[in-house]
Amino acid sequence: MTTSPVSQTTDTLALLGLLGSRICHDLISPLGAIGNGIELLAMSGASTGPETALIEDSVRNANARIRFFRIAFGAAQPGQFLSRRDVLSVIDDISKGARVTFDWTVEGDVPRCEARLAFLIMQCFETVMPFGGTVRIINHPGGWSVIGASDRFREEPHLWALAEHKSEDLSDLKAADLHFALAPLVAQELERRLEVTRKPDEISVRF
Structure with a gap:
């Protein structure tokens, strides 16, 4: 029996999602331990210098990025949802001090698989906006x-x-x-297709 290309794509995405989830899960615990250790040092007065502040900022940024990656690259099972509060928490954390800011206008909970695609596209924008800008995410009756x-x-x-x-x-x-290569595969799994419209000062991606 041969396996269809659609089935192969789904299986590949499932494995990639599990891999992403595993890496994020294994990294978040030691980062949390480092953060707790820095807090204990600060409470004891053992270290309050610029070195400690640098480590705190680095741990905070790494945690924010891993949480972002967990949504973009982690497993997304059918029927799973992400709350607006959780999404905004991740976006607020990665936007601190960043050149690119995100405006999540979507109301309510969203299917995790759709949020995953939106986050992959948000990463695409980070890549092409090295000088900064604003990315707005909209969910409307016709899609995203x-x-x-x-x-x-x-x-x-x-x-x-x-x-x-x-x-x-x-x-x-x-x-x-x-x-950029993973996003269309996720879109295909959702039976969607990405449509990109480029202008000098604006790029729009619909799915």
Whole structure:
């Protein structure tokens, strides 16, 4: 019996999701322990200098990024939902001191699989907005829209072609750009397709 391409894609995404969840799970505990240790040092007065502040900031940023990755790359089972409060908590944490800020306008709980795709697209915008800007996430009756506004975007036509499934050439894909190739696979699993509209000061991705 042969396996259909759709089934193979689903199985691959499931394995990648479990891998992402496992890595995030294994990293979050030691980071939490480091944070607790710094708090104990501060409470005892043993260390309150700039070195401690630097470690605190680094741990806080790493925790925020891992929580973001857990949604974007972790397992997303059918029927699972994410609360608006949890999503906003993650977004608020990664936006602190960042050049790119996110405006999550979606009300209420959302299916985790759809939030996963939205987060992957948000990462795409981080890649093409190195000089900063604002990304707005909208959920409307016809689907989702993720809209990035910036005075200057990086020109990455090949990466956007991957996102829209107009190209399957992964020969030059870098690890830092993995989300551009993963997003269309997640969209396919949801029976959606990414539609990218690019303007000089705005890029919109619908699914």
